[in-house]
Amino acid sequence: MKRVFALCFIVLSIILLQASISLAAHRHAATYINASSSFGGVYAEWKQLWYPEPGSSPHHNNHTLWLWTNGTTGASLSSNAFMEIGYWHGWNYNLEDVNAFYWARQTTTGYYETNYTTAVLPGVNGTNHSFTIQLENVNGYEGYRGYIDGVQIFQKQQGWPSVKAQCGLETTLPDAPLPNVYPKWLQYKTNNSWVYWNYGAIKKDAPYNYLYQNGHYYEGRDFNDNYY
Amino acid sequence: MRRIKTISLGILVVALIGVASIGGYNLQHPKKAISSPPAAGPENLNPAEVVANSKLPENIKKATGGPFKSKEEILAKAKDAKAFGPGSKLSGRAEAVLMKQGETNQRFTKLTGEVAERLDVDDSKEVWVAIVGGEFESTWRSNPSGLDIPPTKWIMYVYDATTAEVLSVKTGPGSWPDKFLEPLQ
Numbered sequence: 220m221k222r223v224f225a226l227c228f229i230v231l232s233i234i235l236l237q238a239s240i241s242l243a244a245h246r247h248a249a250t251y252i253n254a255s256s257s258f259g260g261v262y263a264e265w266k267q268l269w270y271p272e273p274g275s276s277p278h279h280n281n282h283t284l285w286l287w288t289n290g291t292t293g294a295s296l297s298s299n300a301f302m303e304i305g306y307w308h309g310w311n312y313n314l315e316d317v318n319a320f321y322w323a324r325q326t327t328t329g330y331y332e333t334n335y336t337t338a339v340l341p342g343v344n345g346t347n348h349s350f351t352i353q354l355e356n357v358n359g360y361e362g363y364r365g366y367i368d369g370v371q372i373f374q375k376q377q378g379w380p381s382v383k384a385q386c387g388l389e390t391t392l393p394d395a396p397l398p399n400v401y402p403k404w405l406q407y408k409t410n411n412s413w414v415y416w417n418y419g420a421i422k423k424d425a426p427y428n429y430l431y432q433n434g435h436y437y438e439g440r441d442f443n444d445n446y447y
Numbered sequence: 448m449r450r451i452k453t454i455s456l457g458i459l460v461v462a463l464i465g466v467a468s469i470g471g472y473n474l475q476h477p478k479k480a481i482s483s484p485p486a487a488g489p490e491n492l493n494p495a496e497v498v499a500n501s502k503l504p505e506n507i508k509k510a511t512g513g514p515f516k517s518k519e520e521i522l523a524k525a526k527d528a529k530a531f532g533p534g535s536k537l538s539g540r541a542e543a544v545l546m547k548q549g550e551t552n553q554r555f556t557k558l559t560g561e562v563a564e565r566l567d568v569d570d571s572k573e574v575w576v577a578i579v580g581g582e583f584e585s586t587w588r589s590n591p592s593g594l595d596i597p598p599t600k601w602i603m604y605v606y607d608a609t610t611a612e613v614l615s616v617k618t619g620p621g622s623w624p625d626k627f628l629e630p631l632q
Contacts, residue, residue, distance in 0.1 A: 287591075296597075303589055359562075360562060376556075391586070
């Protein structure tokens with residue numbers, strides 16, 4: 220009888236393990252910048268990489284530049300408003316396997332939209348691309364424009380200011396090794412000038428994490444830290 | 448006797464693991480609905496009879512041979528996606544409307560409180576807008592805050608009407624699908 224219980228326990232454990240793998244939430248390997256004053260924009264450049272291989276549906280990776288809007292920083296759901304631009308690899312919401320650039324946004328009203336673009340294409344694995352989100356007047360109202368390789372991908376009216384930016388990789392894969400997900404460099408716009416983020420090299424802590432060492436404006440988080 | 452019992456139990460466990468593995472595999476590999484047109488038998492067709500029996504197709508664009516889909520087909524595609532996840536459910540509400548991409552943008556800018564002024568308007572392109580209601584997990588969304596986003600009540604897919612590729616996915620407050628479909632002033 221004891222043996223039957225033991226065997227049932229093993230079977231149940233296997234089933235639960237499978238379920239937890241299939242329902243795994245997003246993980247991040249991202250850095251973020253908290254501005255002492257509001258940003259005028261943020262710029263990142265990175266080498267486009269197709270891995271980690273997202274594998275089967277519904278898994279995907281997105282290499283993304285986020286700019287928080289309306290003065291929000293994501294401290295709570297009601298203060299979740301951002302614009303984002305980046306690269307999507309893997310399965311999308313329509314069960315299609317894609318390799319494309321995209322942009323998305325969340326508003327303070329709870330509206331979320333994500334869009335693919337064909338205006339610029341990712342090209343071959345390892346190609347360098349640049350991503351920009353700028354605060355701009357859009358038809359006379361506060362708004363943001365997004366650019367990939369200098370080509371405008373979106374323009375949307377959405378509130379200022381922006382006091383936080385993030386950049387990195389988001390993935391649904393729970394334990395994938397994430398080498399080389401750091402951006403090549405970052406810049407941010409302050410007082411109408413683009414400032415290179417060159418103080419302190421980008422630290423590449425293999426195999427998962429990267430960290431910007433400045434101690435003043437930004438800090439990095441290890442991929443294994445899960446949410447932040 | 449005891450050995451037979453042990454062996455039987457072992458077989459049972461292996462069988463259960465096998466079933467569980469297949470279940471897990473299917474969770475991660477949802478099957479796409481694949482429809483293929485019935486094969487025609489050209490050798491038996493009488494051209495005069497074909498012309499006499501032909502009807503104007505319901506959707507003329509589909510007759511051009513492109514992947515343009517009918518309303519039923521685009522709804523089936525939207526419902527099949529179910530915004531990921533075995534925990535997502537459909538409520539039964541599902542509708543699709545064919546419109547210009549510019550009109551779609553205008554309708555959404557009205558909801559978000561933006562001033563439309565023909566923002567991002569592209570009237571050269573037609574899109575299918577499919578709205579499906581239900582209880583959808585939100586793990587598919589990009590989520591830089593890391594906070595758990597509660598399930599959403601509706602999802603809107605915007606498809607390129609010519610290629611049937613998904614261009615945009617939207618979700619938001621519960622009243623928005625009805626407001627979106629209200630006549631434009």
